[in-house]
Amino acid sequence: MDKELIRILHVEDDEIDRQLVKRILVGCSRPIEFNIESVNRMSAAIERLDNRDYDIALLDLGLPDTSGIESVQMVKRADPNIPIVVLTGTGDEEIGLLAIKNGAMEYLSKGMALEELLVRTILYALERKKAEMKIKETVEIKSEFISMVSHELRTPLTAIKEGIAIVLDEAAGEINDDQKELLDIAKRNVDRLARLINDVLDFQKLSAGKMRFDMQEKDINEIVKEVHKTMVCLAKEKGLDFSFKAEESLPKVSFDSDKITQVLTNLVNNAIKFTEKGSINISTNDGENKILVSVSDTGCGIEQEDLPKVFRQFEQLAKGGARKTGGTGLGLAISKEIIEQHRGKIWTESEIDKGTTFHFVLPVKERRKAWRRKS
Amino acid sequence: MLSGIFEKQTKAEKILVVDDEPDVVLVVSKILKYSGYNVITAGDGLQCLAKAESEKPDLILLDKKMPNMDGQTTLVKLQASKKTENIPVIMFTSCTNGEDIDGAQKAGAAEYVVKPFDRPVLLEKISRVLKSKFK
Numbered sequence: 007m008d009k010e011l012i013r014i015l016h017v018e019d020d021e022i023d024r025q026l027v028k029r030i031l032v033g034c035s036r037p038i039e040f041n042i043e044s045v046n047r048m049s050a051a052i053e054r055l056d057n058r059d060y061d062i063a064l065l066d067l068g069l070p071d072t073s074g075i076e077s078v079q080m081v082k083r084a085d086p087n088i089p090i091v092v093l094t095g096t097g098d099e100e101i102g103l104l105a106i107k108n109g110a111m112e113y114l115s116k117g118m119a120l121e122e123l124l125v126r127t128i129l130y131a132l133e134r135k136k137a138e139m140k141i142k143e144t145v146e147i148k149s150e151f152i153s154m155v156s157h158e159l160r161t162p163l164t165a166i167k168e169g170i171a172i173v174l175d176e177a178a179g180e181i182n183d184d185q186k187e188l189l190d191i192a193k194r195n196v197d198r199l200a201r202l203i204n205d206v207l208d209f210q211k212l213s214a215g216k217m218r219f220d221m222q223e224k225d226i227n228e229i230v231k232e233v234h235k236t237m238v239c240l241a242k243e244k245g246l247d248f249s250f251k252a253e254e255s256l257p258k259v260s261f262d263s264d265k266i267t268q269v270l271t272n273l274v275n276n277a278i279k280f281t282e283k284g285s286i287n288i289s290t291n292d293g294e295n296k297i298l299v300s301v302s303d304t305g306c307g308i309e310q311e312d313l314p315k316v317f318r319q320f321e322q323l324a325k326g327g328a329r330k331t332g333g334t335g336l337g338l339a340i341s342k343e344i345i346e347q348h349r350g351k352i353w354t355e356s357e358i359d360k361g362t363t364f365h366f367v368l369p370v371k372e373r374r375k376a377w378r379r380k381s
Numbered sequence: 382m383l384s385g386i387f388e389k390q391t392k393a394e395k396i397l398v399v400d401d402e403p404d405v406v407l408v409v410s411k412i413l414k415y416s417g418y419n420v421i422t423a424g425d426g427l428q429c430l431a432k433a434e435s436e437k438p439d440l441i442l443l444d445k446k447m448p449n450m451d452g453q454t455t456l457v458k459l460q461a462s463k464k465t466e467n468i469p470v471i472m473f474t475s476c477t478n479g480e481d482i483d484g485a486q487k488a489g490a491a492e493y494v495v496k497p498f499d500r501p502v503l504l505e506k507i508s509r510v511l512k513s514k515f516k
Contacts (some may be wrong), residue, residue, distance in 0.1 A: 157446075160475040164497040165404040168412060177415040200497050251452055 012128065017077075018066040019046040020094070023116060027064065027093075027124065034125050048072040048080055062128055062135075063090045067101060067111070074101060089135040091127055111135070130137040149214045154200055157229045163203070167196045197332075205336040209319060212343035219262040219347065226297055226368065227252045227290055229263055233270040234288060241278050243296040247285035248274075253292050259368045265344045266368075269352075272337040273301040273364045279333070281305030281360070290339045294352070295370050302363035308356040316354055317342040341366075394511055395419040397438035399429040399455070400473065401447040405496075409442065414514055415516045416504055426450025440511055443490075445474040456488045469510045473498075 014031070018024045024044050031040040043060075045051050048071045051063070053258045063081055069076055078260040081090055092113040102113030105207040111131035114123055172178055174189045181189070211217040234250040241248035270288075277286045284304030291298040308316060319333040345352040345366045396418050400406045403424070404472070410420045421436055423429040425447050433441060446454035452472055459465045472490040476505070491510045494503055 010382065157475045160496045161402050161405060165408050167497045168408040172408070172411055178411070207471070355505065 007033070009037050010143065011039050011041060012132070013041045013060045014043070014062055014064060015051060015060040015088075016042055016044040016127070017046075017048065017051045017069065017081075018044060018064070018282050020066070023066065026116075026120065030121050030124050036125065038125075046070075048077060052080060054079065055088070059145075060085075060088060062131060063088050064128075065090055065092050067092060067094055067098075067105065075104055075108050078105050078110050082109050087135075087139070091131055111199045119142055119150070140215045145214075145366060149210055149216075152198060152210045153207060156203050156210070159199075159203050163196065163200055167193075167200065170196060191238040202334045202336075205334040205340060209336050209343065210241045212340060212347065215347075217265075217343075217347070219265060221260045221262055223258045223260050224263065225256055226261070226266070226299060227256060227259055228268050230288060230290055230299065233267060233274060237271065237278070240275075240288055244278060244280055245283065246278060246282075248278075249285065250288065251289040253290045256290060256292055256297050257370045258296055259370050261348055261368055262344075262349050266348075269341040269344050269366065270301070272341050275301035276337065276364075277301055277305065277362070284361070293367060295374050296367040297370060298365060298367050300363055304361040306353070307358040307360055307362055309358060310356075313354060313356060317352070391418050392438040393417050395421065395436065396507070397421050397423060397429065397432055397436065398439060398491075399423045399426070399440045399447075399452075400444040401425055405444070407475065410498060411501070413507075418507075426455035426458075427453050431466070433459055433468060438468060439514065440507065441468055441470045442507075443470050443472050444493075445472055449464070453488050456490060460489050467514075469514050471506060471510060505515075 016024065016027060018027070020086060020179060024046075028042055030043060034040065043054065043058075045054060046069075048069050054060075055063075063085075064074055065077055065081060067077055069077060072080060075317045078090060078092065081088065090105075090110040092110045094102045094105075094113055094115050095117075098115065102115065105113050112127050114120060114127055170193050173181060174186065174193060208217070230250065231253065234248065248366045262328040274286065274288065281303040282305065282332075286301070288299070288304045289303050291300070317338045319339040321339075342352050345368070349366055350366055352364065352366040354362060391439065395397055398409050398413070398420060399422070400409070401424055402423050406422050406424070407507045410422060412511055421438060422430060423432050427450055429441065429443065430450075432438070441451045445457060447455075450458075456470055459468065459470065470489070470493040472488075472493040474493055475496040489512075492506045494506060
């Protein structure tokens with residue numbers, strides 16, 4: 007049987023440690039051949055990683071030209087996919103754990119029973135890497151599949167939507183009231199399908215981290231005001247009062263206007279949908295190093311036990327309510343992704359028959375920096 | 382031959398609709414016809430290049446994703462030819478992501494429209510592109 011070949015890049019500046027690792031690996035009794043290349047500087051390691059393929063990196067954290075976690079990060083940057091096993095000095099548990107948090111597969115203390123553990127750890131790291139790559143690939147195939155399907159759905163939808171619209175507009179001749187009513191239903195449902203496809207694509211892109219954000223420093227009141235202005239009519243149609251209480255002179259925050267508008271529109275839409283009488287209010291507040299936006303209503307409210315579910319995809323709590331109003335079941339899941347990718351937070355409070363409030367916060371970059379400088 | 386402004390004012394603009402989906406071509410053609418445009422059609426990029434040269438449309442509506450020659454390649458070829466380089470192109474895409482839109486704009490599309498589109502939006506973009514062409 008052929009021996010399995012494992013190519014190792016060993017980054018270590020201490021000659022004795024280097025010999026120790028080499029001796030253990032060469033003397034390994036398993037049917038494995040270790041091909042070990044040693045370098046004693048991070049700069050040399052990066053050069054090697056750029057030019058050659060290795061299966062795994064063994065990394066000492068006390069190099070002359072880098073130290074600690076930075077070493078892990080530099081290797082990751084040079085080759086994002088290489089599994090890293092960190093070798094630390096005795097009693098450096100903390101740095102070992104930190105290395106794992108920063109992407110290392112495992113750490114070994116040089117004082118530990120290295121003979122016992124080194125080979126096993128290397129094999130384990132390689133297997134785990136294989137499994138990780140497999141998962142990554144599956145997720146990618148899935149997300150590509152979803153976006154492909156969604157795109158393929160758009161073309162037939164275009165033909166249906168425009169066909170209906172032409173007839174409805176009587177561009178192709180007069181139609182009677184019954185025909186109009188039926189085509190209106192068809193149109194409404196095609197529009198809903200189009201929204202659903204857009205939402206699925208949006209959610210898919212957001213959760214795969216592939217959505218692009220156009221971040222700009224702005225006053226959040228500007229866009230809240232816009233959303234209030236465009237949606238006040240919708241509330242009025244339902245006999246609801248819709249007010250906007252803006253905190254003046256808010257610090258500027260960095261956000262993508264279109265995306266935050268999407269979140270606000272979604273929250274207000276929900277508020278209107280689930281409120282039969284009373285009012286909707288939207289307010290902005292200054293919260294130290296963040297700004298807070300709240301949308302509250304006097305609607306039916308959400309059961310306490312259902313609160314954790316509201317941000318899940320395709321979770322429509324109101325029986326028939328959301329479906330009747332043409333929701334896609336993705337609005338809040340999308341909103342949550344958008345806010346979290348702004349490094350913000352979104353949550354909700356509710357009381358049955360009293361109403362619901364959705365809050366979100368966005369971090370203020372400048373002030374946080376200034377505060378850090380002071381301390 | 383008389384060309385340019387005089388001819389254009391007396392005649393509706395000619396639009397070339399290019400899509401590999403016959404149903405989409407048909408529906409878009411009807412929309413344009415009802416709005417007073419002359420319409421010619423093509424089913425792929427190669428046909429588009431041939432018709433653009435022989436029929437000299439005032440505007441091309443070009444689908445991005447097509448077999449044989451996709452919209453982006455077709456657009457690049459249109460712009461590389463002296464005979465067709467001045468014809469403005471509106472690109473249809475079924476993608477909402479930035480890459481597609483950037484790609485269309487970088488390749489030199491005057492506008493892009495995402496499928497399924499809104500008719501008023503489509504017609505508005507067409508008239509804006511045509512207007513800026515004849516300015």
